[in-house]
Amino acid sequence: MNKTIETILDHRSIRSFQDKPLTREQIETIITTAQAASTSSFIQAYSIIGVSDQNKKDQLAEVVGNQPYVAKNGHFLVFCADLNRHAQIAEMENIDVIPSIESTEKFMVSVIDAALAAQNAAIAAESMGLGICYIGGIRNNLEAVQSLLKTPDYVVPLFGMAIGYPAKVNDKKPRLPLEHVYMENEYQQDTATFIKQLEDYNQVISAYYRERTDGKREDTWTEQIGQMLEKKSRMYMKDFVQNRKMDLR
Template identity: 70%
Template sequence: MNEVISTILNHRSIRHFKDQQLTDEQIKTIVSCAQAASTSSFIQAYSIIGIKDMEKKRKLAEIAGNQEYVAHNGHLFVFCADLSRHELIGEMEHKDVIPSIESTEKFMVALIDASLAAQNAAIAAESMGLGICYIGGIRNKLDEVKELLKTPERVIPLFGMTVGYPEKINDQKPRLPLAHIYHEEEYEQDKEVYMSQLQEYNQVISSYYHDRSSGNRKDRWSEQMAKMLEKQTRMYMKDFVQKNKLNKR
């Protein structure tokens, strides 16, 4: 096993960081690695906003559900789907690019491009001995996030990423079994097979929580997911995205 694979397989979310800021060189390296990610048709439909200002960090931590580690870390990145520069390109080249920019397809491209870039950044940071945690909670109040970060139309802040020197390293959460994720030739549709795999995974996760909480917690994964999905959250998102002139066609 090489070092890259070892770094990837050793991933865990870090939520406690030392009071040590990343250097500008570290930030530049992480962003450069993000830019090295694959991008559909070379469109590069994303932007990254780095947050050093503590007041902005505190505000984003509040928006994300009062998560302290959003404020207290080595650096905070916000990854955005971004097709605003492509509207400008249309103006520069005198081409009508708006129908394409406003399509669901190009919105998906922007989401995928941003996600690929972010995962490259995460692996780069972890290879440097740093820890990371993705922050989807900024989508709780995207109007406030856009105002805080001064993002224009056709730019959607998707998620944050806290990066820093780990103060505390948690146990790694067991993932779904490979057989449940990986299909060959066609999608497995036998519900009995799926249910059996989920039951086995439930036992693994229940044991994980039991051991970490001295027996005070033993929720099953399917139970956890069902409770989470039963609660409707961020249901404003479709209107918000379309208001920002994306995913309209």
């Protein structure tokens, strides 16, 4: 155990921030640590857009589902899969890269690169005493986000990250048991064991909610996730991505 591991294990989403902006030095440190993340074949297929304009923050907060912590935080970042600079490489080097950057493989590379960079940024921010919250609601209306952030073809905004000084710290949610997530040599073949692990985890989550809400809530994890997945959401995503000339081949 060390301070880095303690920081990672102490993670929780923060949804209430103090009215205190991050300094330029803090922002640049967080972005620099994001850039230090691993990147497939050194392709660096992502960009990070910092949103400091309050009007833009307010509009983003509305887009993502009226989440106040998107508008009120120390700084807001939007992580994008970005192959636009690689399209520019074709012009610079007088070569044809379009079949490659329009492939599903390169789209996956760009998404993975962005996610790795984001997690570095999250850990860096938390190590500085700040709190973070990932915002997947960015994808509720990517047309609006694209218009607001003026992202070109070959760029897809993936998720946001609210960062700031915590005004309220929530309880940490218990994760799935290690033996359910970590498997050695092959995927878990015993369905009965798989289901038993989920049932045990359901009891843990139900107890967590019951204690946190004084008995007002005690739903299980499989119940919660099943109901969420039963509802179709963001089904326009494939068309949006392909309209941005990504994931076409």
